[in-house]
Amino acid sequence: MSYYSYSSSEDDDDDRYCEKCGRYFVDWRAREQHWNTVHTFPCNDCNRTFNSSRALQNHRQDKHTHVCRYCDKQYSYASDLEDHVELHCSICGQLFGSVHSRVQHQQSSVHRPKTNVCPFCNKSFSTLSALTGHVESGVCTQQRFGRKQVKQFVQKRERQLNLQGSLLVPRITNGPSDIDVPQYATERSWNGSAYECAMCYREFSTLRALNGHLVSHEPADYRCANCDMRFKVLSAVMKHWEQSSCGIKVAHMARKLVDPNKLLSY
Template identity: 30%
Template sequence: MAYCDRCERYFPHDRALEQHEQNSGNHNICDVCDRDFETFYQLKQHWGASPRHHYCQHCDEHFDDADELVEHYEDDHYYCATCRKIFNSALGLHEHNRQSHHYCPDCRRLFQNENNLRNHLRSGAHAAANIPCPGRDCGRMFVSAAALVLHLESGTCPSRVTRDQVNRAVAQFDRENVITNPARMIAYGEGGSGRSTTTWATDLAWNGSAFECFLCHREYRSLQALNQHLASPAHEERMYRCPRGYSGCGAEFSTLSALCQHVESERCDIRRFNSQMQNYLGDLTSNMRRLAW
């Protein structure tokens, strides 16, 4: 004889007891875990909580693995992957993201950290391009001082301003060395040549399989690509610095645009004096108008 404790019934043999458990509403069995629950609700709770199951309680559907379940959530539900929560509506998910994550409510995009979100909000997607390039015959507008300076340093402005000319203009403007290291700006000071050292490679840079930079040993497929690398600021002196006098962090940069990006990102304590520093960089940028003309 076989006996069911929950139903207090006897059965002639074990097979009869198994059939009873499978058919009775008093038994809700998880075949994978070999566990019996009093109610179907408890069984569903088990499926949803156990790592052995990949179960969507909203759809009452099982999936083969965790990745397939997450893909289902993202396709068919309002799902926050970071918090692993499902919301009843797009508005519910939107409000959750707005209150709990680094989130742009206008674009409905998530960002990994606050700095990335700030940079996005300052980008052309939101900020107005209201800073004109002072270069002759240019007329381009930029959303930030960093974007303008990068444009001038790149040598693509019709005014033909170069990075060396930008550095020289900074040396003339920043006489108190607020943002520059005087020991590394010698070439741009009084009596200096006004140009940094120019380095280029020849066919001798071929190492048998690629053109190799003798400074950092990076390899390039063409001599032109190697010389573009050497002409970049990759190996230039870090002549710019985040000013400690403005509660900056003292970080050093090889280009003015990199310093501007650092200040605008508010990554260090200089953010508390950001408006003062922005005014200083704004005056510097305006001073380049004479350079570009």
């Protein structure tokens, strides 16, 4: 005699139904026996088992409610709470839509003191990559440096420290690195209707947008000494180190090679 059936009538009682496999049993005892031998609903926090998901849910709400310390939102599972807490800034408690957005927020000037000072104009920045970008872009009011001069500075530092190839890709023959990319555009780039790129003739509505575009024509001569990822400008390498585990592994070398104060004597 079968203990279960796939069909049911209107007067079927819910206590004869197994919600996990969709079977109806002749009575609740048969269903109970089926549960005890086939299905259980374990609680991951206390290892208790239950005969239905509803019973487990009621147990979790009564015994294992997990509350976010930042916004008081409640979760039945500790793992769900942990995922949620990862979206909160641990400093100010602000909630973000993704971990990436939260990390960017914490690394911004909102929570980071501006301790990186330009050796030329004394303007301060929250990150070393921001300071490097300031120098590379040629916007420093006291020193008209550019990407080319920064690259030459890095080459000189590599030779001085006997670290050739640590940050700049070694080149045996002339190649794309020799392309004369304009370091920064001026008002002379205006063609009457827009600011025009001298390399590809693409047009931009602002001079700032054109200067940002010029970086795209630079060869990817910089590389991360840890993961070998390539970059077009030094500030991009610095940002990569600040936002990844690579920065920890190359920190000692980076501090020796990229010292902004050494630019004063370059």
